[in-house]
Amino acid sequence: xxxxxxxxxxxxxxxxxxxxxxxxxxxxxxxxxxxxxxxxxxxxxxxxxxxxxxxxxxxxxxxxxxxxxxxxxxxxxxxxxxxxxxxxxxxxxxxxxxxxxxxxxxxxxxxxxxxxxxxxxxxxxxxxxxxxxxxxxxxxxxx
Amino acid sequence: xxxxxxxxxxxxxxxxxxxxxxxxxxxxxxxxxxxxxxxxxxxxxxxxxxxxxxxxxxxxxxxxxxxxxxxxxxxxxxxxxxxxxxxxxxxxxxxxxxxxxxxxxxxxxxxxxxxxxxxxxxxxxxxxxxxxxxxxxxxxxxx
DNA sequence: CCCTTGATGCAATTCAATTGCAATAGTAAT
DNA sequence: ATTACTATTGCAATTGAATTGCATCAAGGG
Numbered sequence: 001x002x003x004x005x006x007x008x009x010x011x012x013x014x015x016x017x018x019x020x021x022x023x024x025x026x027x028x029x030x031x032x033x034x035x036x037x038x039x040x041x042x043x044x045x046x047x048x049x050x051x052x053x054x055x056x057x058x059x060x061x062x063x064x065x066x067x068x069x070x071x072x073x074x075x076x077x078x079x080x081x082x083x084x085x086x087x088x089x090x091x092x093x094x095x096x097x098x099x100x101x102x103x104x105x106x107x108x109x110x111x112x113x114x115x116x117x118x119x120x121x122x123x124x125x126x127x128x129x130x131x132x133x134x135x136x137x138x139x140x141x142x143x
Numbered sequence: 144x145x146x147x148x149x150x151x152x153x154x155x156x157x158x159x160x161x162x163x164x165x166x167x168x169x170x171x172x173x174x175x176x177x178x179x180x181x182x183x184x185x186x187x188x189x190x191x192x193x194x195x196x197x198x199x200x201x202x203x204x205x206x207x208x209x210x211x212x213x214x215x216x217x218x219x220x221x222x223x224x225x226x227x228x229x230x231x232x233x234x235x236x237x238x239x240x241x242x243x244x245x246x247x248x249x250x251x252x253x254x255x256x257x258x259x260x261x262x263x264x265x266x267x268x269x270x271x272x273x274x275x276x277x278x279x280x281x282x283x284x285x286x
Numbered sequence: 287c288c289c290t291t292g293a294t295g296c297a298a299t300t301c302a303a304t305t306g307c308a309a310t311a312g313t314a315a316t
Numbered sequence: 317a318t319t320a321c322t323a324t325t326g327c328a329a330t331t332g333a334a335t336t337g338c339a340t341c342a343a344g345g346g
Contacts, residue, residue, distance in 0.1 A: 117258035128282035139271035
């Protein structure tokens with residue numbers, strides 16, 4: 001209970017800090033994702049929030065709003081379903097570090113510094129300006 | 144013309160070798176993908192085949208059939224759209240080359256070889272086995 | 287407490303993906 | 317070349333997630 005109160009305050013503050021109104025639907029959404037160890041699909045979040053009688057279109061809009069506000073990350077694991085997960089406080093600042101996504105469990109890991117070899121840098125710069133590097137594969141827990 | 148004939152024979156043989164009937168729709172589909180320097184979406188393939196009066200559901204079924212038959216690779220590059228590309232003869236089916244996706248116009252390009260620096264390789268291998276590398280950014284046309 | 291404006295619920299819509307089925311066409315056998 | 321078998325096709329219809337319109341509601345600054 002006290003725990004819940006603390007968590008709610010945290011959620012409330014996070015949401016407001018991101019410039020959004022701290023509605024009960026958003027607080028509930030954020031807490032669901034906070035308590036999940038893996039990214040959740042829109043449907044999974046919706047299911048969990050159904051008991052709170054929150055409409056799925058509201059869930060959808062809130063998820064995308066919070067992605068825009070940089071509270072959540074939306075990722076695609078290769079199965080054509082969007083998944084959402086909390087972006088940790090510490091990583092929120094530098095948004096452009098490389099990520100490793102496990103295509104089995106969906107876990108997203110942040111890499112400190114990924115460098116391309118010089119040759120690869122040359123080749124990719126011919127195409128454009130690279131702003132994001134994403135590695136996909138199987139994490140050690142899933143292999 | 145002679146060129147076309149040769150290409151058609153190649154397509155025909157590839158399809159039959161994969162255990163499928165070499166229908167004109169499949170030959171045309173395979174040639175479209177063969178002549179593309181980047182993976183194409185189902186819609187893009189369909190558009191190109193519209194002049195041959197091939198139905199989009201046929202295109203869809205053929206694409207997935209050829210994926211199953213290991214002639215094509217279906218991949219998801221983070222924008223929630225399936226793309227299809229030829230699996231090169233020399234490529235093993237589980238390996239894929241890196242892609243560059245323009246986050247403005249959505250254009251996808253294939254890269255020959257992207258190498259991570261040694262340090263980065265070490266760091267990523269700590270997390271798991273990397274099977275796919277994806278670069279995102281702004282292509283020259285969009286900057 | 288009021289007011290403004292963002293957020294919500296519900297219904298409706300969009301759009302790609304997918305399926306059912308009768309007609310058609312590719313292949314191997316004759 | 318003809319036949320027979322069945323995979324494949326075209327078309328229409330369906331599915332289902334994603335998305336929007338709009339009237340109503342509520343968060344939070346003043």
